[in-house]
Amino acid sequence: MTKPDVLITGSYPEWDMQPMQEAFTVHELAADASATSLPRDVADKITALAMKGHAPIDGAYMDALPNLKMIANFGVGYDAIDVEAADARGIAVTNTPDVLSDDVADLAVAMLIAQARDMMGAEAWVRSGNWGTQGAYPLKQKVSGSRIGIIGLGRIGHEIASRLAAFKCEIGYSSRSRKETPGWQYFDDHVALADWADHVVIALAGGPGTAGLVSKQVIEAIGPRGILVNISRGSTVDEPALLDALESGRLGGAGLDVFENEPKIDPRFLKLKNAVLQPHQASATAETRQDMGALQRENLLSFYAKKPLQTPVNKTGKSYPR
Amino acid sequence: MTKPDVLITGSYPEWDMQPMQEAFTVHELAADASATSLPRDVADKITALAMKGHAPIDGAYMDALPNLKMIANFGVGYDAIDVEAADARGIAVTNTPDVLSDDVADLAVAMLIAQARDMMGAEAWVRSGNWGTQGAYPLKQKVSGSRIGIIGLGRIGHEIASRLAAFKCEIGYSSRSRKETPGWQYFDDHVALADWADHVVIALAGGPGTAGLVSKQVIEAIGPRGILVNISRGSTVDEPALLDALESGRLGGAGLDVFENEPKIDPRFLKLKNAVLQPHQASATAETRQDMGALQRENLLSFYAKKPLQTPVNKTGKSYPR
Numbered sequence: 284m285t286k287p288d289v290l291i292t293g294s295y296p297e298w299d300m301q302p303m304q305e306a307f308t309v310h311e312l313a314a315d316a317s318a319t320s321l322p323r324d325v326a327d328k329i330t331a332l333a334m335k336g337h338a339p340i341d342g343a344y345m346d347a348l349p350n351l352k353m354i355a356n357f358g359v360g361y362d363a364i365d366v367e368a369a370d371a372r373g374i375a376v377t378n379t380p381d382v383l384s385d386d387v388a389d390l391a392v393a394m395l396i397a398q399a400r401d402m403m404g405a406e407a408w409v410r411s412g413n414w415g416t417q418g419a420y421p422l423k424q425k426v427s428g429s430r431i432g433i434i435g436l437g438r439i440g441h442e443i444a445s446r447l448a449a450f451k452c453e454i455g456y457s458s459r460s461r462k463e464t465p466g467w468q469y470f471d472d473h474v475a476l477a478d479w480a481d482h483v484v485i486a487l488a489g490g491p492g493t494a495g496l497v498s499k500q501v502i503e504a505i506g507p508r509g510i511l512v513n514i515s516r517g518s519t520v521d522e523p524a525l526l527d528a529l530e531s532g533r534l535g536g537a538g539l540d541v542f543e544n545e546p547k548i549d550p551r552f553l554k555l556k557n558a559v560l561q562p563h564q565a566s567a568t569a570e571t572r573q574d575m576g577a578l579q580r581e582n583l584l585s586f587y588a589k590k591p592l593q594t595p596v597n598k599t600g601k602s603y604p605r
Numbered sequence: 606m607t608k609p610d611v612l613i614t615g616s617y618p619e620w621d622m623q624p625m626q627e628a629f630t631v632h633e634l635a636a637d638a639s640a641t642s643l644p645r646d647v648a649d650k651i652t653a654l655a656m657k658g659h660a661p662i663d664g665a666y667m668d669a670l671p672n673l674k675m676i677a678n679f680g681v682g683y684d685a686i687d688v689e690a691a692d693a694r695g696i697a698v699t700n701t702p703d704v705l706s707d708d709v710a711d712l713a714v715a716m717l718i719a720q721a722r723d724m725m726g727a728e729a730w731v732r733s734g735n736w737g738t739q740g741a742y743p744l745k746q747k748v749s750g751s752r753i754g755i756i757g758l759g760r761i762g763h764e765i766a767s768r769l770a771a772f773k774c775e776i777g778y779s780s781r782s783r784k785e786t787p788g789w790q791y792f793d794d795h796v797a798l799a800d801w802a803d804h805v806v807i808a809l810a811g812g813p814g815t816a817g818l819v820s821k822q823v824i825e826a827i828g829p830r831g832i833l834v835n836i837s838r839g840s841t842v843d844e845p846a847l848l849d850a851l852e853s854g855r856l857g858g859a860g861l862d863v864f865e866n867e868p869k870i871d872p873r874f875l876k877l878k879n880a881v882l883q884p885h886q887a888s889a890t891a892e893t894r895q896d897m898g899a900l901q902r903e904n905l906l907s908f909y910a911k912k913p914l915q916t917p918v919n920k921t922g923k924s925y926p927r
Contacts, residue, residue, distance in 0.1 A: 385749035389718050389772065396715035400890070402883065403728055409882040410875050414868040420884045425892040427707035449771030450711065546736040553732050560731040561724065568722070568747040 287587050288328040290318070290348065293335025293357065299576040303333070306584060314338050318347035331355060331583055334364070337545075342368035353586045355579045356596075358566070359383055359439070360516060362489030366597045375600035377582040377592050381438060382574035383566035388442035390565040391484055391514045394538025395447075398510050398559045399424040399482075424508070427451050432480030434473055434497065435515065436462050440486030443514075455479055473497070477504035482512070489516030499524035503533055510536045514565045517543040526551045529558055540565045609909050610650040612640070612670065615657025615679065621898040625655070628906060636660050640669035653677060653905055656686070659867075664690035675908045677901045678918075680888070681705055681761075682838060684811030688919045697922035699904035699914050703760060704896035705888035710764035712887040713806055713836045716860025717769075720832050720881045721746040721804075746830070749773050754802030756795055756819065757837065758784050762808030765836075777801055795819070799826035804834070811838030821846035825855055832858045836887045839865040848873045851880055862887045 289307040293314045303309055310325055312318065314336035318326060331353035334340060340363055345351055351374055354364060359380045369376050397403065400423045407413075408420045431447045433440045433456040444454045444467060454467040457476040461469045470476035473496065477483050483505050487493045497511075497520040505511055511534060513520060522543045528534035536557040542548040545563055552560060566575065581593050589604040599605075611629040615636045625631055632647055634640065636658035640648060653675035656662060662685055667673055673696055676686060681702045691698050719725065722745045729735075730742045753769045755762045755778040766776045766789060776789040779798040783791045792798035795818065799805050805827050809815045819833075819842040827833055833856060835842060844865045850856035858879040864870040867885055874882060888897065903915050911926040921927075 385773065386747055389748050390722060390724075393715050393718035393722065393724060396711050397719060397724060400712060400715065400886065402712075402715060402719060402881070403725065405883050405886050406725055406881065409870070409884050412875070414884040415870065418868065420886055420889065422889050422891045422894055423886070425708055425890040426711050446768075446771045449768045451707065546740065548731070548737065553734070559724070559728065561727050562731050562736040562742045564722065564727050564742055564745070567742065567744050569744045570747040572744055 287330055288325075289331045289333055289583065290321075290329045291333040291335070292316075292338070295335070295576070296572070298573055299580075302580060306580065307331075318344045321347070331586060333357070333579060333583060337363045340364045342372070345369065345372055345374060353377075353583065353600075355582045355586075357575055357579050360489045361596055362491075362516060362518070370598050373599055374597075375586065375592060375595060375603050376597040377579075377594050377600055378596050379575040379578040380594055382578055383571050384439045384442045386568050386571045387439050387514050387565040388446055390540060390561065391439075391443045391486075391512050391538070392446050392450075394514075394540065394559045394561065395482060395484070395510060395512050396426050398512075398536045398538045398557070399426045403559060404556070426482075429453075429481040430455065430479060432456065432470070432476040432483040433467075434458075434476065434483060434485045434501075434519075435487035435493075436464070436467075437486060437488065439514070440484070443484055443486055473501045474504050477501045477509075480505065480509070482510040484512040485515045485519055487515045487519045489518055493519045495519070495521050497521065497525075499528075502528045505534055507532055508535045510538060512538040514540045517541045517545060522549065529555050532557075609652055610647075611653045611655055611905065612643075612651045613655040613657070614638075614660070617657070617898070618894070620895055621902075624902060628902065629653075640666045643669070653908060655679070655901060655905060659685045662686045664693070667691065667694055667696060675699075675905065675922075677904045677908075679897055679901050682811045683918055684838060684840070692920050695921055696919075697908060697914060697917060697925050698919040699901075699916050699922055700918050701897040701900040702916055704900055705893050706761045706764045708890050708893045709761050709836050709887040710768055712862060712883065713761075713765045713808075713834050713860070714768050714772075716836075716862065716881045716883065717804060717806070717832060717834050718748050720834075720858045720860045720879070721748045725881060726878070748804075751775075751803040752777065752801060754778065754792070754798040754805040755789075756780075756798065756805060756807045756823075756841075757809035757815075758786070758789075759808060759810065761836070762806070765806055765808060795823045796826050799823045799831075802827065802831070804832040806834040807837045807841055809837045809841045811840055815841045817841070817843050819843065819847075821850075824850045827856055829854055830857045832860060834860040836862045839863045839867060844871065851877050854879075 286308045290310045315338045329348045333355050335357040354376045356378045361378045405420050427450045430453045436456040436458045457470040457473045538559040540561040585592050592603050595601045608630045612632045637660045651670045655677050657679040676698045678700045683700045727742050749772045752775045758778040758780045779792040779795045860881040862883040907914050914925050917923045
């Protein structure tokens, strides 16, 4: 039996490559390259794309792979993929939700506390020897018991909220619709949520529907003692407004794992003293990346076996097998 | 009415000094000075000591204040005070429990995640510009769902456990006696707990009864993938064994807020790449320090009003008023 031809983008560790090569004939392409750069005979053979990274996959990319019927994204956020273009071409799209929610929520909570308690500054105080020569580090801000506003109460937002509830925090959220919760307060307006909350965590999906949704007005409603945590996508925030607010102190602090133009982020971030900056590592544990790789492959295997896909995200994918 | 004469040690912010001076005639003494250095006429007037810091208060110190009847400690840990010597002299001792438990638990959880996810290294990766030029940071270790062993399940240990339970962690604990818990697993042996657990958090009281209780054997039972978090006292751990285990990799990592000889800590700590080091700041938020100061004063005011003390720790204090 010949193995199906799968195009893969991005870098995969051995624990993914080995099972991938066992099941498929694997063709590699750099994440930022276009499918038009593939030799014609290879492009014609490709029936599925195993995608990793954030470089856009648009209709032209899909058209360069005339037999493409499936895009399996590594990651929960599939904003890089033009899903409408995929549907128009009868291409199924899948992602890897759920398996990464715990890790993302862990980092969100830790960034909030790290910023409130200035753990990075305190660590430097110890390591420089200043603690021994100059004494105690200045007092910081308490997290437990504060009001937390979650923008976007999907799977990840829910995991963040349930953790912070154990810190005796009051939980509020804004979302397209009211969700079933253990008594968390619903706001139909992001500014009203930010006004009510001490700190805000963004847990939105990316893509054009949420671009710039965390506006200057939302940011300034969080206020000079508040902290904004973002583990979603850089695109959800008005980034120039965020930088202005952090530099001027109109926003107290931030914990950021995602940025516009990452990894080449705006150099103004690097000078901020009131922000924890992480390199989009919220799901970057060995355990979770293995689970994500396994789910990406399960979707591919189901596709070729003509079984229902595990985690489809578009109309074509949800109707598979057709 | 003359105000009672209170000796205070350590540095107090305005929010403490002002109400203290309204209620008492305040005499200041450096935290590391002996009461024998006070002028005789001052020493004779002192009826209470409002103590801050970790310098020892022994029988000789108490004897230098012949009319001392009360020691109000700022902080939950009163291991610096010789409580038996206080009881022998009919001196009541109080501390400031509960009000700081949330902050301490917050920092314990954040140090565990910060170490598992190498947030300090990841932050440096962003700030140095390496993310932009060299790409993704290496994968780290998942915290949610892991087995957490808490050594010492007092008020603070309980707060840490209830937070980590919301991270879907399995909770085990070792303690002098079995406690009422929501199904957390009891171990009567610290090594057995460390062997069972992925990560261990020390939440013991300080003092001679717990000195070196976290032995080389306990540390090595945590193992090369495990993390040890300490928010109790440096004295609870065999520190040379801890340093050896961290340097050799026999212990995976640590999150440490307390040390022997702090703030002049062993310089071997400063070179560790596998430890988060904090300057004994677990209770160091403005909110909590205000609550601690208020509770210290309430104990003093109750003492002078001959009312029951809020939070006595020794026999004399518990029997007050006599």
